[in-house]
Amino acid sequence: MAARRCEGHVNDVRRRPASRRAQGARRARLQSRRQSRDQRYGRFLGLTFLGTLVPGTGLIAAGRRRIGTTIVVLLCLALAATLAVVVLIPPSELASYGGDREMMFMLGGVLAVAAVAWLLVALGTHRVLEPEGLPASKRLAGAAVVIVAASVVVAPMAVGSRYAFTQRELIGNISSSGASHTTPELDTADPWADKPRLNVLFLGGDAGEGREGLRPDTQILASIDTETGATTMISLPRNLQGFPFPADSPLAELYPDGFDGSGDAGEWMLNAVYRNIPTQHPEVFEGVGDPGADANKWAVEGALGIEVDYFMMVDLAGFEAVVDALGGITVDVPRDIPYGNKSLPDGSCTEANGYIEQGEDQLLDGFHALWFARSRCGSDDYERMERQRCVMNAIVDEADPATLLSQYQSLANAAGDIITSDVPADMFPALIELMVKVQGQPLESLTLDDDFFASMGTTSSDPDYDELHARIVEILAAEPTGTETPADTPTDEAPEDTTEAAEQNTAAEASAERSTVTDTEARQSSDETTEGGTDGTEQSEESPSDDATDEPADEPVDTGAVC
Structure with a gap:
């Protein structure tokens, strides 16, 4: 009996180092997996934020290259067109569009559609990038990232759309509400041509x-x-x-x-x-x-x-x-x-x-x-x-x-x-x-x-x-x-005409x-x-x-x- 107890004790002593090594290896594997999950989660948040600010980039990173590339190209074309309008059209003419009810309706509609589309792309990007098995707290954090990033772009679009529709309504409210005997008939294409x-x-x-x-x-x-x-x-x-x-x-x-x-x-x-x-x-x-x-x-x-x-x-x-x-x-x-x-x-x-x-x-x-x-x-x-x-x-x-x-x-x-x-x-x-x-x-x-x-x-x-x-x-x-009237500017008029004008x-x-x-x-x-x-x-x-x-x-x- 004493010999058996001694042999069992020896075997326990031999198993303890092996058990400790197994536990250490298991902890290392768990730590590695945890780090990998954290890295994937951080990458998910980063790509979600980027994909919300720049639609299409998050989809490309998630492997949806065709649709993501298409969205990026469309976005670049829209930005280029907007920049061209701002640079090429004089500020006074741009301001005049504020009085065009049809233009305000179109602008309000375009901004509203663009805001909805941007938000849908952001939500889609969040969905395809989200790792499986996330706890509720981390999923909520991911949604918050989408909301914050989207508000940077979508909120101004929504406000701009509202302003455009309000401006259209304002012009309708203050413009002529009926016939008049006294309003002039002017060509809207060039109303001041004959009207100094x-x-x-x-x-x-x-x-x-x-x-x-x-x-x-x-x-x-x-x-x-x-x-x-x-x-x-x-x-x-x-x-x-x-x-x-x-x-x-x-x-x-x-x-x-x-x-x-x-x-x-x-x-x-x-x-x-x-x-x-x-x-x-x-x-x-x-x-x-x-x-x-x-x-x-x-x-x-x-x-x-x-x-x-x-x-x-x-x-x-x-x-x-x-x-x-x-x-x-x-x-x-x-x-x-x-x-x-x-x-x-x-x-x-x-x-x-x-x-x-x-x-x-x-x-x-x-x-x-x-x-x-x-x-x-x-x-x-x-x-x-x-x-x-x-x-x-x-x-x-x-x-x-x-x-x-x-x-x-x-x-x-x-x-x-x-x-x-x-x-x-x-x-x-x-x-x-x-x-x-x-x-x-x-x-x-x-x-x-x-x-x-x-x-x-x-x-x-x-x-x-x-x-x-x-x-x-x-x-x-x-x-x-x-x-200021230039004093020395030469003219083609006869001297007597100049004298008479003076x-x-x-x-x-x-x-x-x-x-x-x-x-x-x-x-x-x-x-x-x-x-x-x-x-x-x-x-x-x-x-x-x-x-x-x-x-x-x-x-x-x-x-x-x-x-």
Whole structure:
């Protein structure tokens, strides 16, 4: 028995080293397999990430060479085509595509399809590369890699598709909604061929509390040089009276002596045309989409003596949303501007809720920007017109590409709710391309204020419209501020022709210089105003500066100096 126990002990001793060697070998094999699985899993994650960013590469690595190569080639062709479009097509023409509803529909659809296809290829790549037998945690990690990588490309495509469809809807909302007697017939292929200037009337509509109907108190005509984009903005006072209508307008027969009549003088001013004329003469506007706008365009044409091509109406009640979507606007506030109050029939004002403080580079949100543009207490209509132009310029300055892209959805929604126009939808591409030129030029302004009419020996209630027409034509024909005319450039014209042209230009400049209001005078007059008027609105008795008579009064001024 002792011998057997001794022999068994010896055998156990001999087996122990062999067992340890077997266990060590087994551990080594398990470690090697674990490392191999980790390597395969890391390779799976890497190829999945790459295959999601660059569709087709992951499929090639998984052995699906034919389909993977096809996808890579298609991707390269698409990128090359996109690069060619960006490089070869001028930026202004690219921008004009934003006004083409068909182009926006195609772009939105292409981006949506491309986003879905990209995501499907990414999921397919993940599926064919995924090793078998992965635990749930690692499979979840692989899916997360696909989601993160796909979001880098697919998310911008989805946003771009949404923006394209939103832009298409916006153009549809603000374009002409019906017939018009006053819109020009232009060739959309080359609309500015025979049109050196485009005149667009901007109306600020206010159908506020206590008001019957809509009265556009803000009326600014933007006259745009279609070749250069140089723009002159002419602000018309809402209390302009006695203006004629164009000879070819049906209103010329109805009002042969101009827009005038008995009763309340406030019902015969420029801001009353929009509501009153269509109400009094509905037969003239049968089938017209916006009768008030047609009547208002005819009124401005008769007052200024130039054609008005299109109008754009901005509902001031929704103006706040646009400014807020831009993140506010920055303006110079010439004095403390009250808000939250209103004028009374006796010329006084109710107590203000607060004040927009005087100062340069004041950032205003939508609420305060609206009051800055509309506040009447303590000022007259002309100062108000100056402030409204400041706001318009500030909006243009804030509308940089980065802001437009980041806030586009909010801006588009706000604009679609508050803007109407008679611009045909197929004219928006050309109009947007022209606006690109406008942004590169200084905006000049002309205010038809008391000093302007005083320089003609008249008032806004009884202007000399023949002289007004002549002055407007001279001003718009003058060389824009900031442009350079080569002095030594040889021409083929005869010397006498050159002399005659020079004399005409000198005469135009002299006539314009006779009646310009300088920025300093505009600020001085705004600080000296009082209230009270025949129509229940604010008027002022301005005290011109001592040297006011020596200064011109109707030459356009760069609005950058005012604002």
